[in-house]
Amino acid sequence: MSEPLIELKGVCKTFGQNIVLDHADLTIYRGEALAIIGPSGTGKSTVLRIIAGLLAPDAGEVHVGGQLRKGLIEDAADPINISMVFQQAALFDSLTVEENVGFLLYQRSRLPRRQIRELVAQRLDMVGLSGISDRYPAELSGGMRKRVSFARAIMSNPHNPKDTPDMLLYDEPTAGLDPIASTVIENLVRHLNRQGGCQSYVMVTHQESTIRRTADRILFLHQGKVQWQGKVHELDSTDNPLIRQFLSGSVEGPIQVIG
Numbered sequence: 001m002s003e004p005l006i007e008l009k010g011v012c013k014t015f016g017q018n019i020v021l022d023h024a025d026l027t028i029y030r031g032e033a034l035a036i037i038g039p040s041g042t043g044k045s046t047v048l049r050i051i052a053g054l055l056a057p058d059a060g061e062v063h064v065g066g067q068l069r070k071g072l073i074e075d076a077a078d079p080i081n082i083s084m085v086f087q088q089a090a091l092f093d094s095l096t097v098e099e100n101v102g103f104l105l106y107q108r109s110r111l112p113r114r115q116i117r118e119l120v121a122q123r124l125d126m127v128g129l130s131g132i133s134d135r136y137p138a139e140l141s142g143g144m145r146k147r148v149s150f151a152r153a154i155m156s157n158p159h160n161p162k163d164t165p166d167m168l169l170y171d172e173p174t175a176g177l178d179p180i181a182s183t184v185i186e187n188l189v190r191h192l193n194r195q196g197g198c199q200s201y202v203m204v205t206h207q208e209s210t211i212r213r214t215a216d217r218i219l220f221l222h223q224g225k226v227q228w229q230g231k232v233h234e235l236d237s238t239d240n241p242l243i244r245q246f247l248s249g250s251v252e253g254p255i256q257v258i259g
């Protein structure tokens, strides 16, 4: 295995009475395509937010690029660049699609508007949404908004390689998309992983197609800890009862149905 990019050691997180992470340990290696799966409410998004430095654990250590992180991302920059694709599209309603996707380049780069427009058009093309640059988020479907937010997450300044994230965190990027739009995103995730750009990523998803198409390795999170890990093909051969129940969707088994 290559070097660890992210290590969580003994991480705990509680919201009120709700113990979400209970001394959780996990390691993500450079170049790896990892999926974190598990029942709803098990803490997958919480893990992503902790990795991104948006949320601090109550206890335990987070090592990023070999360094112990102190505080949040706003307190000190990490040695590696981590970018997150949120579950909610989180677009600015008053800005056009082009202004949303090119937002950081407009804010931080000195690239001419024409070049930013071209870069935005390329990214929109990659997510299968050509020709919508001048629309506003309210004029798009939920799935289209999600793909626009994806295009924004993969936008980088070609003159500044440091802009390219070392790790992308995907929080359910295909939830609510039709099967074809899901495949577009799944292929794109793989393409970005293989063709340079961002080679390491963590995918949180419930969609089986997305698990199987985008991940090499899987972590199964349940009751505050990683309960199972293995290669994607081992999902079908393991007799771990959590994995068997999760994939079959059975209400009988060790995973309690909530609600």
Ligand SMILES: Nc1ncnc2c1ncn2[C@@H]1O[C@H](COP(=O)(O)OP(=O)(O)OP(=O)(O)O)[C@@H](O)[C@H]1O
Pocket: 015, 018, 020, 038, 039, 040, 041, 042, 043, 044, 045, 046, 047
């Ligand atoms: N800011 C918060 N305040 C209070 N509770 C929270 C907060 N964030 C998350 N939680 C709770 O923590 C638990 C884990 O949430 P999280 O979103 O990480 O789960 P998840 O595994 O990603 O769920 P899903 O698969 O349904 O998206 C849930 O019970 C949720 O209600």
